[in-house]
Amino acid sequence: MIKTDALIIGAGPTGLFTAHQLKLIGLNCEVVDNLDKIGGQCIELYPDKPIYDIPAIPECTGEELTNNLINQLKPFDIKFHLSERVEKVKKNNGNWEVKTNKGTEFSTPNIIIAGGVGSFEPRKFSPKECEKFEDKSVFYSIKDKTIFKEKTVSIFGGGDSALDWAIELSKDSKINLIHRRDEFRGAQATVDKMHELAKSNKINLFTKCQLKSVIGKENLESIEIEHDNKVIKNLKTDYVLGFFGLIMQLGPISNWGLNIDKKTISVDTEKFETNQKGIFAVGDICTYPGKLKLILSGFHEGALAARACFKLARPNEKYRFEFTTSSKSIKDRLGVKE
Numbered sequence: 001m002i003k004t005d006a007l008i009i010g011a012g013p014t015g016l017f018t019a020h021q022l023k024l025i026g027l028n029c030e031v032v033d034n035l036d037k038i039g040g041q042c043i044e045l046y047p048d049k050p051i052y053d054i055p056a057i058p059e060c061t062g063e064e065l066t067n068n069l070i071n072q073l074k075p076f077d078i079k080f081h082l083s084e085r086v087e088k089v090k091k092n093n094g095n096w097e098v099k100t101n102k103g104t105e106f107s108t109p110n111i112i113i114a115g116g117v118g119s120f121e122p123r124k125f126s127p128k129e130c131e132k133f134e135d136k137s138v139f140y141s142i143k144d145k146t147i148f149k150e151k152t153v154s155i156f157g158g159g160d161s162a163l164d165w166a167i168e169l170s171k172d173s174k175i176n177l178i179h180r181r182d183e184f185r186g187a188q189a190t191v192d193k194m195h196e197l198a199k200s201n202k203i204n205l206f207t208k209c210q211l212k213s214v215i216g217k218e219n220l221e222s223i224e225i226e227h228d229n230k231v232i233k234n235l236k237t238d239y240v241l242g243f244f245g246l247i248m249q250l251g252p253i254s255n256w257g258l259n260i261d262k263k264t265i266s267v268d269t270e271k272f273e274t275n276q277k278g279i280f281a282v283g284d285i286c287t288y289p290g291k292l293k294l295i296l297s298g299f300h301e302g303a304l305a306a307r308a309c310f311k312l313a314r315p316n317e318k319y320r321f322e323f324t325t326s327s328k329s330i331k332d333r334l335g336v337k338e
């Protein structure tokens, strides 16, 4: 049984920054994530995409943000338990006992759930044959955009992800953009830009169409799309990308007796504590009036939840607020020499 001051569930941006905040104020923590890598949605869903609203970082990709957060944790010794899913949580003598699917057990006064959208799964294409090409020519997220260079890419979807990637990849690839409706759900400026590119033939636009079949033996050769009027078109294509959003599954978290509201956990805005003492929820998974599902909100929530953990982890000490610029003990923890 591993004893720790706080256990963080989720190694997305919120879990990472929360770990930093805990270590800064002198608490230990361990982090569990069911993905095989650190970074949550940023690394799983949009590693190459630029983010523009991280304070003081004008532009960085999902991967760069993750690497920066990992670098910020370098002064600290934090154990990450990857490819492990937290399954069971129970109270024992004032502490929480937590067990993962691999049998790792923790005992802690504080659990911080930074589980994002839970175990997330992309919504997939309905034709069964797509499975055969999955992760070779059929993708639901992009990890390395360079593979699409000078290839024909058929992108399905009508939201921001489909539009953003159609615009981005049209610089170096032949793009078919296929959507089952006439209207797109993306930001207006992005929709306008896509229509501009379609007018100048940089994007071939097919609306009111859906994927009917994928054709190829070892390698994907072409796809068939079907219009609402039942006319079927064959398109030669090297790659197929589907952006239909995520199926959010809270998984085991939904059985821990927490106040769940529309697949998110209700918290207070002072400590980000749930209805269970010592269980906090931060980042995309928490909800409260005015909640914004942004990375910067997760950072703020993690900073406050970490301070609230101090009380339960060190009941005989008083937490003292300090700035990093002037605190000797914080500098000692960071290994900064003066």
Ligand SMILES: Cc1cc2nc3c(=O)[nH]c(=O)nc-3n(C[C@H](O)[C@H](O)[C@H](O)COP(=O)(O)OP(=O)(O)OC[C@H]3O[C@@H](n4cnc5c(N)ncnc54)[C@H](O)[C@@H]3O)c2cc1C
Binding pocket: 009, 010, 011, 012, 013, 014, 015, 032, 033, 034, 035, 039, 040, 041, 042, 045, 046, 050, 051, 052, 053, 084, 085, 086, 087, 114, 115, 116, 117, 118, 119, 120, 161, 251, 252, 253, 282, 283, 284, 285, 293, 294, 295, 296, 298
């Ligand atoms: C395409 C796209 C673009 C975006 N662009 C922006 C943007 O420009 N600016 C912005 O601020 N935000 C943006 N976001 C939103 C942003 O990515 C999220 O707000 C952020 O990732 C939330 O971080 P998180 O750490 O709370 O959760 P996540 O990043 O979802 O991480 C949660 C982690 O918890 C793990 N987990 C869940 N349940 C368990 C369990 N039981 N056991 C173990 N591990 C578990 C998951 O595997 C996951 O790794 C974007 C999102 C998407 C999809």
